Amino acid sequence: MYFFDPHIHIAARTTDDLAAMARAGCVAVGEPAFWMGYDRRSVGSFYDYFRQLTEWEPKRAADYGIRHYAWLGINAKEAENVSFAREVIAVLPEFLDRPDALGIGEVGLHKCTKNEVTTLLGLIELAMQRGEQLLFHTPHLEDKYKGTRMILDLLRADRRVDHSRVCVDHCEEHTIRHVLDEGYWAGITLYPTTKATPERAADLVEIYGQERVLVNSSADWGPSDPLAVPAFIQVMRRRGHGESQIRRLVYENPLRFFNQSCRFTFHAPEHS
Amino acid sequence: MPVPPSAAKTFDREFLMIRSRLLDLAAALDRIERAEGPIADHARFESIHRSLEALASAGPDRAERIQLLFSLPYDENWRTPSGELTERRSSEGGKKG
Incomplete structure (x- = not known):
């Protein structure tokens, strides 16, 4: 079955991973800008990273028949220094104008501090000015519930936000209902120990439906699995879900969501 | 479905x-x-014990209830009318961003 991985950090993965993903049916990926494991010390470091996401990684993925799309932004872990974050935000428009840029992401909260909120409001403002889609990172572990609710509060307070063009990612059992109830897309991330397993993701789909749900690996440089979406497909099959329902979750839904970006183009593999 | x-x-x-x-x-x-030796983080250990109680209880929402047991509280009044944060509590623990 063809699938999208709508959230994966290809820059942190090997070409072996790309080959395995392609063999498993992956035809497109979304790569959000994120934390590289260390805090960057200059805007130039971010500039080069954005070039990697919009120039080099699309070429690497294309070698395996995978279309690569990027989200640009400054992640919550590097958002504490507000003046530095503003400098990074100032270079974003150059990259958002590139053909495979989907919008602003992944942005959000980490420890839910005042400075993180200030930076996040600056990113939302840029998105609203440019009519960009938004992809939100929600915090880890004990901070997730509080941070997710705070992000929803910020979005609700801005009447310019089109909820159908926003994905709130890394949803789990205690946050997904809040996200879906307000009309956003809900991302479910499949991780071995944190976030959701393929089995729990299937539970969430069975409980909350598949209408605005995206399933992703968020595979990066830490414990994660670039073949997590195929593992989810297998779990869904084992539980008796039909192929068309599974395809909707792993192919049609990300296509619908990505397609709201004004720059998005995609040729379905069956039509190539 | x-x-x-x-x-x-x-x-x-x-x-x-x-x-x-x-x-x-x-x-x-x-x-x-x-x-x-003793356990340094008693709050987390206590969360585990309360989760085991939730696990043994009835209902279709054990996973959600256990998630909330491991979550910091959310204050819906976290912003003042001027938009400022009323609370700056943050927890420790370095995870990926």
């Missing part, structure tokens, strides 16, 4: 996995019991 499977069929499918994970859990708690 497919027709929901029977509870009996679901139980058969999940039994060995539940057994395996309960044994993993029990063995990890035994490991802590055998280890020397």
Whole structure:
């Protein structure tokens, strides 16, 4: 079955991973800008990273028949220094104008501090000015519930936000209902120990439906699995879900969501 | 969505996995019991015990309730009318951003 991985950090993965993903049916990926494991010390470091996401990684993925799309932004872990974050935000428009840029992401909260909120409001403002889609990172572990609710509060307070063009990612059992109830897309991330397993993701789909749900690996440089979406497909099959329902979750839904970006183009593999 | 499977069929499918994970859990708690010295983070240990109580209780929302037991509280009045944060509490722990 063809699938999208709508959230994966290809820059942190090997070409072996790309080959395995392609063999498993992956035809497109979304790569959000994120934390590289260390805090960057200059805007130039971010500039080069954005070039990697919009120039080099699309070429690497294309070698395996995978279309690569990027989200640009400054992640919550590097958002504490507000003046530095503003400098990074100032270079974003150059990259958002590139053909495979989907919008602003992944942005959000980490420890839910005042400075993180200030930076996040600056990113939302840029998105609203440019009519960009938004992809939100929600915090880890004990901070997730509080941070997710705070992000929803910020979005609700801005009447310019089109909820159908926003994905709130890394949803789990205690946050997904809040996200879906307000009309956003809900991302479910499949991780071995944190976030959701393929089995729990299937539970969430069975409980909350598949209408605005995206399933992703968020595979990066830490414990994660670039073949997590195929593992989810297998779990869904084992539980008796039909192929068309599974395809909707792993192919049609990300296509619908990505397609709201004004720059998005995609040729379905069956039509190539 | 497919027709929901029977509870009996679901139980058969999940039994060995539940057994395996309960044994993993029990063995990890035994490991802590055998280890020397006190536990530094009593709040987390307490959360584990409250989660075990939630696990043994009835209802279709155990996973959500356990998630909330491991979550910091959310204050819906976290912003003042001027938009400022009323609370700056943050927890420790370095995870990926």
